[in-house]
Amino acid sequence: MIxxxxxxxxxxVAIACAKEGANVCITSRTIDELNDVKEEIEQLxxxxxxxxxxxxITKIDEVExxxxxxxxxxxxxxxxxxxxxxxxxxxxxEFSSETFASIMNVNVLGVFNTFKASYPCIKLxxxxxxxxxxxxxxxAYPTAMPKFAAYTASKYAVVGFMKALELEYxxxxxxxxxxxxxxxxxxxxxxxxxxxGQKPPTVMDPWDLNDYYVFLMTDWAxxxxxxxxDISELEKLKQMVLEAPEDAxxxxxxxxxxxxxxxxxxxxxxxxxxxxASFFLEKC
Numbered sequence: 664m665i666x667x668x669x670x671x672x673x674x675x676v677a678i679a680c681a682k683e684g685a686n687v688c689i690t691s692r693t694i695d696e697l698n699d700v701k702e703e704i705e706q707l708x709x710x711x712x713x714x715x716x717x718x719x720i721t722k723i724d725e726v727e728x729x730x731x732x733x734x735x736x737x738x739x740x741x742x743x744x745x746x747x748x749x750x751x752x753x754x755x756x757e758f759s760s761e762t763f764a765s766i767m768n769v770n771v772l773g774v775f776n777t778f779k780a781s782y783p784c785i786k787l788x789x790x791x792x793x794x795x796x797x798x799x800x801x802x803a804y805p806t807a808m809p810k811f812a813a814y815t816a817s818k819y820a821v822v823g824f825m826k827a828l829e830l831e832y833x834x835x836x837x838x839x840x841x842x843x844x845x846x847x848x849x850x851x852x853x854x855x856x857x858x859x860g861q862k863p864p865t866v867m868d869p870w871d872l873n874d875y876y877v878f879l880m881t882d883w884a885x886x887x888x889x890x891x892x893d894i895s896e897l898e899k900l901k902q903m904v905l906e907a908p909e910d911a912x913x914x915x916x917x918x919x920x921x922x923x924x925x926x927x928x929x930x931x932x933x934x935x936x937x938x939x940a941s942f943f944l945e946k947c
Contacts, residue, residue: 664688664733664740666720666777667747669696671849671857672799672869676744678704679873680880681711688714688733688740691747712737720747720773726780739786742795742880745777750814750851763813770817774798774824785837793836793888797879798825800841802895822891829889838888840879844872845895867894874901874946883938890936900933904943912944 665680667673669691681687681704689697697715704713714736718725734740749769751762778796785794803811804818822841829839846852847869848862862868875892878884903925904918911921918940923930933939 664690664730664742664781665744665746666690666773667799668700669693670700671851672844672847672872673744673746674700675870675873676746676876677713678707679870679877681707681709681713683877684709684711685741685880686712686714686737688716688737690716690718690720690729692717692719720776721768723776723780726776730780730784734784740781740784740794741786741792742797743777743781743785744797744799744876745774746799747773747777748799748801748851750811752810754810755812758813766813767817767820770814771820771824774821778828787835787837790836791885792882793838793885795880795884796828796837796839797876798839798841800843800891802843802845802893804843804891826889833888838879838884840884840887840890840892842872842875842879842892843894847872874943877946878939878942881942883942887936887938892936896929896933897936897939899929900936900940901943904940915941 665673665677665687668677668689673689673691677687677689677700687704689700691697694715694717697717701713701715704711714733716729716732718729720726747769749766751766781796787794798821800821801814801818803815804822807815825839825841832839844867846866848857848866849869850857852866853862872894875894875897879887903922907918907921911917919937922940
């Protein structure tokens with residue numbers, strides 16, 4: 664189940680999951696966008712089912728109704744992606760209190776509502792295949808953004824929330840992880856210009872993030888929990904893996920030696936995510 668999946672990152676994560684054969688539940692506030700995503704998924708021609716339910720994630724009754732509907736149709740959920748987000752740019756002392764509160768409601772309360780409503784519907788107590796709760800964070804944590812004080816505050820807050828969940832629900836066998844994208848060509852960043860083919864070269868396409876979300880839902884990541892996946896760093900790892908010598912690509916120990924030799928500081932920083940390197944090789 665992916666929130667904010669009518670467009671942008673959420674849309675492409677939903678399509679990527681469906682390509683892997685997963686049944687997908689999509690939601691946002693805009694039914695027309697959701698129906699367009701549903702049509703794209705159905706055109707894949709595989710057996711993946713897609714369910715659509717518009718909802719405002721700041722309203723707990725709507726979110727609870729949505730999850731109950733999905734569970735009735737498909738059974739317990741294996742994974743939830745709390746992806747919906749919102750932002751506005753302004754000089755902070757000129758920012759309206761109402762807009763500040765609205766951003767916090769979507770980006771923080773929305774994640775809380777998503778977890779609260781999903782918990783009774785999540786498949787629990789499976790040690791060998793834990794449920795996954797994934798949050799779309801931002802590079803605004805830990806790099807604060809001037810004129811985006813509300814957005815930055817919300818992303819700092821949701822990191823603390825995820826860390827608390829990871830400790831509190833560990834015995835239920837749910838993994839909690841967050842993806843921290845850099846600049847991505849979405850309406851959140853570029854408004855109506857998103858997808859016009861004119862993005863700066865430093866801006867990623869939404870589908871460039873698919874592998875990271877899919878990884879966190881696979882067996883490769885069943886022991887990965889409490890992580891903040893910095894996409895700018897992981898893109899570096901991905902490039903190093905794909906440029907590795909053939910013998911390293913075919914042997915896990917040689918790959919570890921290669922990465923350590925290539926950049927020891929970087930290797931030590933990411934050594935707990937070494938399965939991600941194997942996942943990249945399998946996908947590419």
